[in-house]
Amino acid sequence: MNQKVYSRIAGTGGYLPEKILTNADLEKMVDTSDEWIRERTGIEQRHIAAEGQTTCDLAEQATLKALDMAGLEASAIDLIIVATTTPDKTFPSTACLLQQRLAIHGCPAFDIQAVCSGFVYALSVADQFIKTGMAKCVLVVGAETLSRIINWTDRNTCVLFGDGAGAVLLEASEQEGILSTHIHADGQYEDLLHVPSGISKLPSSDSIEERTMNMKGNEVFKMAINTLSRIAKETLEANGLQKEDIDWLVPHQANLRIINGTAKKLKLSADQAVITVHKHANTSSASVPLALDEAIRDGRIQRGHMLLLEAFGGGFTWGSALIRY
Numbered sequence: 001m002n003q004k005v006y007s008r009i010a011g012t013g014g015y016l017p018e019k020i021l022t023n024a025d026l027e028k029m030v031d032t033s034d035e036w037i038r039e040r041t042g043i044e045q046r047h048i049a050a051e052g053q054t055t056c057d058l059a060e061q062a063t064l065k066a067l068d069m070a071g072l073e074a075s076a077i078d079l080i081i082v083a084t085t086t087p088d089k090t091f092p093s094t095a096c097l098l099q100q101r102l103a104i105h106g107c108p109a110f111d112i113q114a115v116c117s118g119f120v121y122a123l124s125v126a127d128q129f130i131k132t133g134m135a136k137c138v139l140v141v142g143a144e145t146l147s148r149i150i151n152w153t154d155r156n157t158c159v160l161f162g163d164g165a166g167a168v169l170l171e172a173s174e175q176e177g178i179l180s181t182h183i184h185a186d187g188q189y190e191d192l193l194h195v196p197s198g199i200s201k202l203p204s205s206d207s208i209e210e211r212t213m214n215m216k217g218n219e220v221f222k223m224a225i226n227t228l229s230r231i232a233k234e235t236l237e238a239n240g241l242q243k244e245d246i247d248w249l250v251p252h253q254a255n256l257r258i259i260n261g262t263a264k265k266l267k268l269s270a271d272q273a274v275i276t277v278h279k280h281a282n283t284s285s286a287s288v289p290l291a292l293d294e295a296i297r298d299g300r301i302q303r304g305h306m307l308l309l310e311a312f313g314g315g316f317t318w319g320s321a322l323i324r325y
């Protein structure tokens with residue numbers, strides 16, 4: 001009988017651009033306060049890509065760190081998936097641009113667009129490739145320059161987001177790794193969270209609102225809390241596990257209140273949820289791999305631990321991954 005094949009995390013990496021924008025800086029830009037931002041979101045600062053610095057630049061830095069941790073050469077990679085909502089160009093995909101930077105040729109490379117759930121979606125796709133024997137070493141990256149689609153005069157959104165990248169190298173292994181992934185979408189909520197224009201749908205005027213993120217934050221908040229609890233339950237049930245079996249919640253970093261609410265419903269102590277949102281705000285598809293990388297590097301996440309990754313974002317899209325690290 002053939003041995004079961006798992007996708008095992010071989011290495012992780014994270015990168016945040018140098019420039020930091022604090023809540024105090026934002027106080028000078030819009031009618032907001034450090035106190036409001038901290039209380040409502042937990043965010044203290046965000047990183048902003050330098051002029052000319054692109055999503056692929058951030059993705060490359062995170063990838064180099066993941067390769068280093070895994071002790072692998074880029075030539076080992078046989079599939080590249082980049083989750084991003086803010087690609088460098090309309091085409092080629094950011095994954096193809098990243099492939100060029102890594103100086104590897106021929107392996108498939110493509111982008112996935114599922115906004116804040118993008119990394120979990122990409123992980124799910126990568127896992128299918130590994131389980132079916134189509135790939136043996138997959139680079140999965142979540143990378144964003146969200147600062148480019150933010151209206152810096154809109155206090156409802158500009159305080160919430162930042163730029164960054166996180167990367168994970170998955171290798172085919174007989175040892176346990178990804179146990180299951182669960183991805184979903186419901187397109188009926190488009191108007192609650194979207195950028196009204198893009199490539200095919202051009203802005204009808206030169207108003208900044210049409211080219212930047214629009215969000216009905218309060219309604220998104222309620223949907224996020226309920227959906228994230230549901231997906232955690234779905235994931236545990238699919239694996240015949242109980243809440244107590246989870247060692248670490250590695251959630252999308254949108255809002256500290258959402259993370260704490262989800263952890264509470266899972267009966268996890270506050271320090272079992274990996275929290276990085278205070279340092280870099282919501283980096284969309286980069287947020288889960290950035291949190292994962294931090295907790296692996298500082299030693300909180302150890303080999304053998306059970307991890308629940310989960311995310312919710314524009315689309316709406318949502319998803320989870322249960323991983324034996």
Ligand code: ACO
Nearest residue numbers: 032036040115116155156159217218220221254255313314
């Ligand atoms: N500073 C000061 N006051 C503000 C600010 C600000 N930056 N932003 C909004 N306010 C005001 C509002 O105008 C409102 O004032 P009013 O009562 O006079 O009308 C008041 O604060 C309360 O606003 P709410 O929107 O009800 O505040 P809430 O507690 O819901 O917090 C927030 C807002 C932080 C946006 C929250 O709703 C949230 O985190 N939503 C979810 C975001 C999310 O998870 N997005 C999903 C992923 S993002 C993606 O996929 C790209």
